[in-house]
Amino acid sequence: MSETEFEYQEKIRRLAVKIVKHYRGKGPESVKVRLEYKPLIIIEIRGILSSLSEILLKEGAVHLITEYWKVLKPYLEREFIAEIIETLGSPFTYTWKIEDPTPGERAIIIQLNKSV
Numbered sequence: 001m002s003e004t005e006f007e008y009q010e011k012i013r014r015l016a017v018k019i020v021k022h023y024r025g026k027g028p029e030s031v032k033v034r035l036e037y038k039p040l041i042i043i044e045i046r047g048i049l050s051s052l053s054e055i056l057l058k059e060g061a062v063h064l065i066t067e068y069w070k071v072l073k074p075y076l077e078r079e080f081i082a083e084i085i086e087t088l089g090s091p092f093t094y095t096w097k098i099e100d101p102t103p104g105e106r107a108i109i110i111q112l113n114k115s116v
Helices: 003-023 051-058 062-088
Strands: 031-037 040-046 093-099 107-113
Touching (some): 003 031
């Protein structure tokens, strides 16, 4: 990986850490960034759910977590979308999914695609 690619990857990681700290209070150890190929960037965030959310999930109240994310997701997008565009240097599309390996180790995987 070239120095320029590493700096680019670090900029994206720092922004992702800022977003995670904003809603979850977790630090940089929870965020990993991979540059898969030119237009695709993978961001993996571990430990995405709060302790309360983990309890709700364990007790079968997934609908409460879903409702919470309906409010939180647009808020996070409004707060950080301009910073992400500035960091990437272009518009992008994104997809995300929640990986569900074990309680406490859940992860959200965000794929940013710059080829818009």
